[in-house]
Amino acid sequence: LDDDPRVRQSAATGLSQLGTPEAREALLEALCEQPDRTLFPTLVEAVARGEDLRGVAPALEGLARLTAPVVRMHVIDGICRIIGEKNHFYRLATADDLAEGRMREKMMARIRRLLAGVRRGDREQRATLRELGTELERTLDQDRLGDFADAARRVAMLVEGMVEAPEVARHAALAIRLYLDQERPPHSERELVVFLVICLTSLSRNVAA
Numbered sequence: 001l002d003d004d005p006r007v008r009q010s011a012a013t014g015l016s017q018l019g020t021p022e023a024r025e026a027l028l029e030a031l032c033e034q035p036d037r038t039l040f041p042t043l044v045e046a047v048a049r050g051e052d053l054r055g056v057a058p059a060l061e062g063l064a065r066l067t068a069p070v071v072r073m074h075v076i077d078g079i080c081r082i083i084g085e086k087n088h089f090y091r092l093a094t095a096d097d098l099a100e101g102r103m104r105e106k107m108m109a110r111i112r113r114l115l116a117g118v119r120r121g122d123r124e125q126r127a128t129l130r131e132l133g134t135e136l137e138r139t140l141d142q143d144r145l146g147d148f149a150d151a152a153r154r155v156a157m158l159v160e161g162m163v164e165a166p167e168v169a170r171h172a173a174l175a176i177r178l179y180l181d182q183e184r185p186p187h188s189e190r191e192l193v194v195f196l197v198i199c200l201t202s203l204s205r206n207v208a209a
Helices: 005-018 021-032 040-049 053-063 069-082 088-093 097-116 123-141 145-160 167-181 189-207
Strands: none
Touching: 021 040, 021 053, 040 053, 040 069, 053 069, 053 167, 069 088, 069 189, 088 097, 088 189, 097 123, 097 189, 123 145, 123 189, 145 167, 145 189, 167 189
């Protein structure tokens, strides 16, 4: 690899535009090597263009090393796009408080409805998802962020263990769990809420499909 970070960033972008299986493998391999912070966000963005679900885990691993809010936003947006949620992160993260609250409320109501309508899994799993959907909406509405995060983790763990769950739903669940498992993550409360809401949107939409 070239020592000039600009050259490496351009190379990563070029590979993502090729879209060939070989290019996808090269980008994923580079991302898994956890490169320096100047190249890492570009690689996440490049992998996100191909929506390669294998990029979720290394992207979350690298996110734990980042502290700059702008860089974290860039990487998180890439993760959200990998799991099929394009444009949602920046729309929510940059909205004013009133607009963000309204969008979040609509998304949580949809998440609750989708989880209540899941037909995959056994009866106990479906009942638990219905209960957790209600709990997610209620705890976030009451700004009980610790309880909201705990409910999100329980949803994620349930879906990860659900044999019939689609791969996208499993990786959205993985994203939730890895994000919450980070030791003292340097995120803001808003980042936490927005990221979890978007991951839950992907998870619920796909597991209910």
